[in-house]
Amino acid sequence: MIKYPSGVSKTYKEKSVRPTITRKSAANRGMTFEDSINKSNEYYREKGIALILKRTTPINVVKVDYTRGAKITEAYFEKQSTTDYNGVYKGKYIDFEAKSTHHKTSFPLANIYKHQIEHLQEVIKQGGIAFFLIDFEVQNKIFLVDASFIIDAYYNGDRKSIKYETVLNEGIEIEPTFLPPIDYIKAIDKKYF
Amino acid sequence: MIKYPSGVSKTYKEKSVRPTITRKSAANRGMTFEDSINKSNEYYREKGIALILKRTTPINVVKVDYTRGAKITEAYFEKQSTTDYNGVYKGKYIDFEAKSTHHKTSFPLANIYKHQIEHLQEVIKQGGIAFFLIDFEVQNKIFLVDASFIIDAYYNGDRKSIKYETVLNEGIEIEPTFLPPIDYIKAIDKKYF
Numbered sequence: 001m002i003k004y005p006s007g008v009s010k011t012y013k014e015k016s017v018r019p020t021i022t023r024k025s026a027a028n029r030g031m032t033f034e035d036s037i038n039k040s041n042e043y044y045r046e047k048g049i050a051l052i053l054k055r056t057t058p059i060n061v062v063k064v065d066y067t068r069g070a071k072i073t074e075a076y077f078e079k080q081s082t083t084d085y086n087g088v089y090k091g092k093y094i095d096f097e098a099k100s101t102h103h104k105t106s107f108p109l110a111n112i113y114k115h116q117i118e119h120l121q122e123v124i125k126q127g128g129i130a131f132f133l134i135d136f137e138v139q140n141k142i143f144l145v146d147a148s149f150i151i152d153a154y155y156n157g158d159r160k161s162i163k164y165e166t167v168l169n170e171g172i173e174i175e176p177t178f179l180p181p182i183d184y185i186k187a188i189d190k191k192y193f
Numbered sequence: 194m195i196k197y198p199s200g201v202s203k204t205y206k207e208k209s210v211r212p213t214i215t216r217k218s219a220a221n222r223g224m225t226f227e228d229s230i231n232k233s234n235e236y237y238r239e240k241g242i243a244l245i246l247k248r249t250t251p252i253n254v255v256k257v258d259y260t261r262g263a264k265i266t267e268a269y270f271e272k273q274s275t276t277d278y279n280g281v282y283k284g285k286y287i288d289f290e291a292k293s294t295h296h297k298t299s300f301p302l303a304n305i306y307k308h309q310i311e312h313l314q315e316v317i318k319q320g321g322i323a324f325f326l327i328d329f330e331v332q333n334k335i336f337l338v339d340a341s342f343i344i345d346a347y348y349n350g351d352r353k354s355i356k357y358e359t360v361l362n363e364g365i366e367i368e369p370t371f372l373p374p375i376d377y378i379k380a381i382d383k384k385y386f
Contacts (some may be wrong), residue, residue, distance in 0.1 A: 091320025
């Protein structure tokens with residue numbers, strides 16, 4: 001099921017279609033998980049550290065009124081067929097999906113789509129760097145988890161969830177910083193370079 | 194100025210917003226330049242050669258009717274703020290823009306946007322592979338031209354056009370094949386690997 005934004009503005013395409021829960025950590029100062037990632041990407045871009053962009057939310061256009069300068073009069077939000085973010089860091093292709101959970105003891109796999117799993121498999125096959133950023137809201141901790149680990153859990157685990165302890169062992173914890181709000185490039189360095 | 198599609202279907206998002214002229218070459222059998230690239234990307238993906246995807250056309254959403262399951266009732270096509278395609282090949286980040294011209298003796302720079310130039314500069318800075326695929330319709334020849342060359346011409350040339358002879362010397366000519374219709378990965382191999 002697709003979730004929709006609670007408000008739509010001129011800058012809609014920069015926003016998530018997913019309502020995200022406000023983080024209360026000092027570092028993020030009330031920004032959503034996604035806003036924090038977007039702000040981090042802006043920071044990386046401005047500093048020339050990396051170029052990671054959010055993919056535009058796909059929209060299924062049904063009707064267009066060409067008498068009024070191509071005004072779209074009927075369209076619907078679609079779910080992303082790939083992942084939320086991709087880009088380049090140190091020449092390497094980067095591709096990731098960001099997920100929040102309010103579960104205390106596990107990360108549920110229910111909100112990961114099969115086509116996302118397949119997309120990330122293809123990225124790995126082509127030698128790209130593929131991962132998930134997982135935000136455990138209750139613990140107030142964020143982890144980078146390599147996509148291959150999630151893919152394995154998706155196909156070979158109980159398909160329902162991954163235990164928090166497992167993420168703690170397998171993932172790279174993102175250390176809190178003020179700016180960028182979520183310094184995941186440091187975790188990429190640790191894991192892949 | 195943004196150009197709009199002449200027809201909008203359910204698969205709209207997979208189509209170009211740019212009306213492209215039908216190529217008459219045997220290899221492409223009436224497909225547009227963009228369709229040929231998309232078909233090549235499908236081929237690369239199916240064969241596990243590369244994963245290159247077309248970016249979704251951004252749409253500026255103005256009004257949404259939430260009483261009817263989030264139906265968008267007013268929205269407009271926007272021009273791409275980056276490039277048409279990006280992806281991964283041999284682990285490297287790939288980013289390119291495809292342009293057709295019916296000019297006989299030169300490639301006009303008028304339809305390259307400044308933000309596209311800036312985007313490609315950032316890609317190069319991050320070590321990514323950035324280029325243009327230029328389709329000279331009259332000559333029925335397609336070239337891969339490194340983005341740095343176009344960027345230099347954009348800033349330091351007469352800013353109007355690049356001569357066909359210059360593209361012939363600087364670019365890598367894509368050799369015609371039946372499938373994929375435009376085998377630009379071979380040109381990437383020649384130029385960057």
